[in-house]
Amino acid sequence: MFCLRCKDLIVGYGVHPVSSALSFEVEQGDYLCIVGENGAGKSTLVQTLLGLLPAISGTIEFGEGFEPSHIGYLPQQTALQKDFPAIVTEVVLSGFQNRIGWRPFYSRREKLVARKNMVRLGIESLAKKCYRQLSGGQQQRTLLCRALCAGDRMLLLDEPTASLDPQATESLYELIRRLNREGMTIVMVTHDLFGARAEAKHFLRLGKTPCFGTADQLLRGGE
Amino acid sequence: MEEGVFQTLGQYLAFPFVQNALVAGTLIALCASLLGVPLVLRRFSYIGDGLSHVAFSVMAVAAIFGLSNNMFLVLPATIICAVLLLHGGEKRKIKGDAAIAMLAVGSLAVGYLLLSKFSPSANFSGDVCGTLFGSTSILTLSKTDVILCVALSVVVLLAFVFFYNRIFALTFDETFAQASGVRTGFFNLLLAVLIAVVIVLAMNLVGALLISAFVIFPVLSAMAICKSFLSVTITSACLSVFCAVTGMLISILAGTPVGSTIVAMNIAVFLVFRLIGFFCAEKKL
Helix, strand or coil: EEEEEEEEEECCCCCCEEEEEEEEECCCCCCEEEECCCCHHHHHHHHHCCCCCCEEEEEEEEEECCCHEEEEEEECCCHHHHCCCEEEHHHHHHHHHHHCCCCCCCCHHHHHHCCCCHHCCHHHHHHEEHHHHCCCCHHHHHHHHHHHHHCCEEEEECCCCCCCHHHHHHHHHHHHHHHHHCCCEEEECCCCCCHHHHHCCCECCCCCEEECCHHHHHHHHHH | CCCHHHHHHHHHHCCCHHHHHHHHHHHHHHHHHHHHHHHHCCCCCCCHHHHHHHHHHHHHHHHHCCCCCCCCHHHHHHCCCCCHHHHHHHHCCHHHHHHHHHHHHHHHHHHHHHHHHHHHCCHHHHHHHHHHHCCCCHCCCCCCHHHHHHHHCCCHHHHHHHHHHHHHHHHHHHHHHHHHCCCCHHHHHHHHHHHHHHHHHHHHHHHHHHHHHHHHHHHHHHHHHCCCCCHHHHHHHHHHHHHHHHHHHHHHHCCCCCCHHHHHHHHHHHHHHHHHHHHHHHHHH
């Protein structure tokens, strides 16, 4: 069963297209890697999938029972987060922004779910720690936990390993792999083609001739 | 000696205009420090300064036309500038700091130019100095001014409490907040309007050049020792109120200018908190 299907999708800003026509499908429990050169439209595609940018043409279709609010988003870190005074719990809880509607505060149930997700990612001991004092890997886990609170069926990760050392990268991949095995659908944008090949079930390569398929198909197509 | 001080203070506090000043000053300090938290963290520290220069320029225009109550001209003009500065976020041609600096210097120059050419009063330099550094005007607040202060502070406080979690999400990660369906445009607008209102009110208290201190110092002091967003917010509000009250009392007793005394208090508190933060960090290592 698919949960996300794009047909002849062209993304871009205003009338300026950034990508060629893209057609791909993400199934429940899938692990899709989106790769491509700088400027190939990876970030633009992510923003379009999230509904922050209108598509220039083509369609984005969600599967039955699947809604955009099921997507948890992990954006790239920004410079101003580096010295931001916030404890891990506060950051994780902010993942429920899409659920709270007009309520000013988070409910008890949401706090419980946040707690569970922290345990799931092994960061419960950091709950009261200040975000700016964490290592890069711990910060990324915190943001991943926030994404888990935001969407419980699909994670959309935008270059999650961009600023991590090899060890932290490996353990983050392992964590994502585990979440995937537990049934979470993963869509990951990455530069790290080598690392991604070991991870993903499907690939989407952006560029002049975009292609979509398994790792083998992609390699054969590229030759 | 001590008794003498308290006696003098007691005498002063009996005057309604001193009470008015204390109430208004405390509330303005509270609002400025609350709004200061998201502004400082989003690298908009200088916005207070820029907007107050705009307000100065508009006041100059109002003075030339001989408007007695310039609030109705100054407030909308400042709000419009605040909206222009905060709106559009990261996608503008002139980036935040440059836009603010441009607006600040430009409006200061134009305001001074206009006043020097068309000033209606004889004491031109006194007027300018008063507007820039705050004069005794905090002691001449009318009843309406105080009521306006109270009403606006209530609005700011309610908005801050009600939208606290959204403000956090927006400040920490604007992209994520937007993807979560937070109407970032609306909240940026709200923030811009509130800060403009607070700044126009604060001009009466500390003058155009010193307002930034109200927005920045309490937040930075709190950030020196606090770890969570909530504790930074609460601490900075408490510090700001403390500095405003003690600063005003000292200025009454010592006969110093109100604005600079409060800012001096803020600087002292900031240094103390930095020291505490420094030693706490040393211990942990």
